[in-house]
Amino acid sequence: MKLIFEKGKKGRRGSSLPKMDVPTKNAVPEKFKRKQAANLPEVSEQDVVRHYTLLSRKNMGVDTNFYPLGSCTMKYNPKVNERVASLPGFTELHPLLPQLRRGGALTQGALEVIYETQRLLCELLGFSDCTVQPLAGAHGELTGVMLMAAYHKGRKDHARKVLLIPDAAHGTNPASAMVGGFITQTVASDDNGNVDIEDLKSHLGPDTAGLMLTCPNTLGLFDPNIEEICELVHKAGGLNYCDGANQNAVMGRVTPGTIGFDVMHVNIHKSFSTPHGGGGPGSGPVLVGECLVPYLPVSRVQKRDDGTYTLRYHCADSIGYIAPFYGNFGIILRAYAYMLTLGREGLKRVGENAVLSANYMRVKLAPYFDQQVDRPCMHECVLSATPQAKKGVHALDIAKALIDRGFHPPTMYFPLIVPEALMIEPTETESKETLDEFIEALIEIVNLVDTDPESIIACPLTTPIKRLDETLAARKPNLADV
Amino acid sequence: MPYIANTKEDQQAMFETIGCTDFADMWRKSQVVVPEPALANIPEGMSEFEVISKLRQLASKNATELHTFLGAGYYDHIIPAAVSEISSRSEFYTAYTPYQPEASQGTLQAIYEYQSMICRLTGMPVSNASLYDGGTALFEAMMLAIRSTRRRQVVVSEAVSPIFREMLYAYSSNLNIELIQIPSGVDDSSQKALLDAVSDRTACVIVQYPNFFGTIEAWEKFNEKVHAKKALSVCSTYPISLALLTPPGELGFDIVTAEGQSLGNSLNFGGPYLGIMAVTTKLMRKMPGRVCGRTVDSEDKDGFVLTLQTREQHIRRESAMSNICSNESLCALNALVYMSCIGKEGFIQLAELCASKAAYARELLLAIDGVEAVGGEAFFNEFVIQLPCDAAEVVGKLIDKGFAAGFPLGRYYPDRKNQLLVALTEKRTKEEIKSLATALEAVL
Numbered sequence: 010m011k012l013i014f015e016k017g018k019k020g021r022r023g024s025s026l027p028k029m030d031v032p033t034k035n036a037v038p039e040k041f042k043r044k045q046a047a048n049l050p051e052v053s054e055q056d057v058v059r060h061y062t063l064l065s066r067k068n069m070g071v072d073t074n075f076y077p078l079g080s081c082t083m084k085y086n087p088k089v090n091e092r093v094a095s096l097p098g099f100t101e102l103h104p105l106l107p108q109l110r111r112g113g114a115l116t117q118g119a120l121e122v123i124y125e126t127q128r129l130l131c132e133l134l135g136f137s138d139c140t141v142q143p144l145a146g147a148h149g150e151l152t153g154v155m156l157m158a159a160y161h162k163g164r165k166d167h168a169r170k171v172l173l174i175p176d177a178a179h180g181t182n183p184a185s186a187m188v189g190g191f192i193t194q195t196v197a198s199d200d201n202g203n204v205d206i207e208d209l210k211s212h213l214g215p216d217t218a219g220l221m222l223t224c225p226n227t228l229g230l231f232d233p234n235i236e237e238i239c240e241l242v243h244k245a246g247g248l249n250y251c252d253g254a255n256q257n258a259v260m261g262r263v264t265p266g267t268i269g270f271d272v273m274h275v276n277i278h279k280s281f282s283t284p285h286g287g288g289g290p291g292s293g294p295v296l297v298g299e300c301l302v303p304y305l306p307v308s309r310v311q312k313r314d315d316g317t318y319t320l321r322y323h324c325a326d327s328i329g330y331i332a333p334f335y336g337n338f339g340i341i342l343r344a345y346a347y348m349l350t351l352g353r354e355g356l357k358r359v360g361e362n363a364v365l366s367a368n369y370m371r372v373k374l375a376p377y378f379d380q381q382v383d384r385p386c387m388h389e390c391v392l393s394a395t396p397q398a399k400k401g402v403h404a405l406d407i408a409k410a411l412i413d414r415g416f417h418p419p420t421m422y423f424p425l426i427v428p429e430a431l432m433i434e435p436t437e438t439e440s441k442e443t444l445d446e447f448i449e450a451l452i453e454i455v456n457l458v459d460t461d462p463e464s465i466i467a468c469p470l471t472t473p474i475k476r477l478d479e480t481l482a483a484r485k486p487n488l489a490d491v
Numbered sequence: 492m493p494y495i496a497n498t499k500e501d502q503q504a505m506f507e508t509i510g511c512t513d514f515a516d517m518w519r520k521s522q523v524v525v526p527e528p529a530l531a532n533i534p535e536g537m538s539e540f541e542v543i544s545k546l547r548q549l550a551s552k553n554a555t556e557l558h559t560f561l562g563a564g565y566y567d568h569i570i571p572a573a574v575s576e577i578s579s580r581s582e583f584y585t586a587y588t589p590y591q592p593e594a595s596q597g598t599l600q601a602i603y604e605y606q607s608m609i610c611r612l613t614g615m616p617v618s619n620a621s622l623y624d625g626g627t628a629l630f631e632a633m634m635l636a637i638r639s640t641r642r643r644q645v646v647v648s649e650a651v652s653p654i655f656r657e658m659l660y661a662y663s664s665n666l667n668i669e670l671i672q673i674p675s676g677v678d679d680s681s682q683k684a685l686l687d688a689v690s691d692r693t694a695c696v697i698v699q700y701p702n703f704f705g706t707i708e709a710w711e712k713f714n715e716k717v718h719a720k721k722a723l724s725v726c727s728t729y730p731i732s733l734a735l736l737t738p739p740g741e742l743g744f745d746i747v748t749a750e751g752q753s754l755g756n757s758l759n760f761g762g763p764y765l766g767i768m769a770v771t772t773k774l775m776r777k778m779p780g781r782v783c784g785r786t787v788d789s790e791d792k793d794g795f796v797l798t799l800q801t802r803e804q805h806i807r808r809e810s811a812m813s814n815i816c817s818n819e820s821l822c823a824l825n826a827l828v829y830m831s832c833i834g835k836e837g838f839i840q841l842a843e844l845c846a847s848k849a850a851y852a853r854e855l856l857l858a859i860d861g862v863e864a865v866g867g868e869a870f871f872n873e874f875v876i877q878l879p880c881d882a883a884e885v886v887g888k889l890i891d892k893g894f895a896a897g898f899p900l901g902r903y904y905p906d907r908k909n910q911l912l913v914a915l916t917e918k919r920t921k922e923e924i925k926s927l928a929t930a931l932e933a934v935l
Contacts, residue, residue, distance in 0.1 A: 098550025110887030190665030329661030334761025352536025
């Protein structure tokens, strides 16, 4: 399909602007003016709308297809959340308004949303305090890591420079640790997919700043030794960070703050139903136990005795500004609506149904694939397509064949410690019928590996484009049309 | 239960398949044995109608009817209706990061077009697919300069947004980076002092264009001198101003970042916003964040794919260029549709409106007894005025009269207590400007 720049005609317009009601006379000196107008499209509004509507139809989304992308929690994005997030009383609010004198009184509704969202997250996850400022999951990780650094610095414990990270972790964990100024060491997993406790012990010492643990882990497993692990790290003088990317599995069932974790982030765009937006915006609130509260980023939303809300900027030990304002407010608002809708009972039902669906998938598909660990999983199951790979059909090929059958593929080749991994996360919002259709499709593909492997390797056939030359893309990058 | 599809009957059938009797049995068998929380302080769920009513009521406690002259990096521009109509198509907003290109050509082509649009606007050859916001983009720019030069000193002008500078400080506190801030006038960013601070340990100089006080400055010669010292030059810019101003790419900047909110994204009480980053070709492979490239498929047909992924955390882990994963894709789509609608001529017309209204407003405000000019005459849509008393107090009084009159600089610059930063956009009418002047005169 043509680019928007290749459409339209000189002089064509897609917008109307207010009339000039003041003298046309600006204060931009000639010498600073650009010689050539920015080469933007010249298209009508209809051209724009048709172009992007047609583009949208080249996408799979949760609203059009089953999207069991492991570790991404592609659950349904409720429409009421979109509705409340588009209320002008929120969208038109300037973030600097509460920082003006008497401006706070004019933003009470927005401040209450932030305060209440933080309170509900604290209750749901078992922590003392929360900041909704981090703008994505990895940004939450970085914030959490900075809080840990501030804690050790505050205790003048300057030797604690090492963060321990299990080998199955998401790539963001070691990357966030690095951006936060730490050195990372890798802790091995044992044969059951749990943290290898002996290996953990061998890494603990006076240089240990803490452990970053995804819980449940990226193999989709809940580590039964979790409390012992947290205790070992505490005894060594470290802190425990919970990567809550997989919190959907244990929503309403496990409160990480009460089992030994000191700090945690959650991905609002995963567990709390806000849309992924084709890659963002996300939101990654960070929750902390008592010991880290003084270090939380500014500003802090506080509730006064008279029930009104205010922003506090002077917090002596705070790590400072990690975001320009109060987080991705529009996303927080959706999460707040989600929690209000579900309430206590609804939130409890989320985790258990997500786990039930994943185990159903696992049991039905286990005969056709290898499993690194043969035990009940959490919200996602990790299968290995090594039996198929031996016959020349790889996880990638299976993924493409699923696209032709109307399903978005599962996550492939992650976690890295599982060869030919296919990581399937059905979520609680999908029905048994959908799961059954997906299972049937996958079994059909596996059978074709024996009878007609070529037909799988040729996939996808139904998409707007076939498999792309990714080597060319990286070797001779064409990143813009200018 | 809301949003849970399976009936009791479905659940029963699934329990039988997996060999469990009920949920408690399932938790036990999956080794989740920690105590179950009561969640006593979480209220009962609400119906859709009740949720909307509650949120409507909260929204009504926020004032949106103010005549706003508040900017300071975040601006109240017109957003054509088509922008939100497109980005609320759920094929866009319910999709994930386009890791499966065959099922994501819509998102991918949009990202490629967005990157192209940013290049056309900034005059830079390479743009990424977006970062979180203008402040984190500036931090990433700083880190890119540090990686690329292998130097750890950074010189920052105080005429860079104080909010962004606060963020740079917070992020570099554990990274053994030496941040040097150079005091600045409203009129100029003390270019000589900035250059004097550049040494053979300097990774980059960071400036803002137009600067935080709204002033437009010449940077071409400055950048040549920075390069002569083998340091990089970084600027944070305001995209709408680039309709009129020489693009930073033509001024010799190596890295250009911006807060992209003004391009079709609502103010939204602070987010989600859009972090823009564009770089020189030389820095392309060290740039953080996702990037989309154009290539061909097995039948030689054009297509788009995420590329240069070996820079990223999911491949390189602790050696990645950044920890960023989720970005602001949907906000980038807003910006793209916005720029397509506004179009080549419209963009200039829009900027002329902003700039002319600003010039008009400044004239009117300066005519008030006791209000004085601060700084020079070269500005786009924002300028500083000196009041005879504390600007924060004046702003407080004007809020009661229905105006957000501007940003009192004393909040971040203690020696500028009486100064007010005033911003104009195409939305403010002549009448509003005149009534602001009248109201200001009345409270002084």
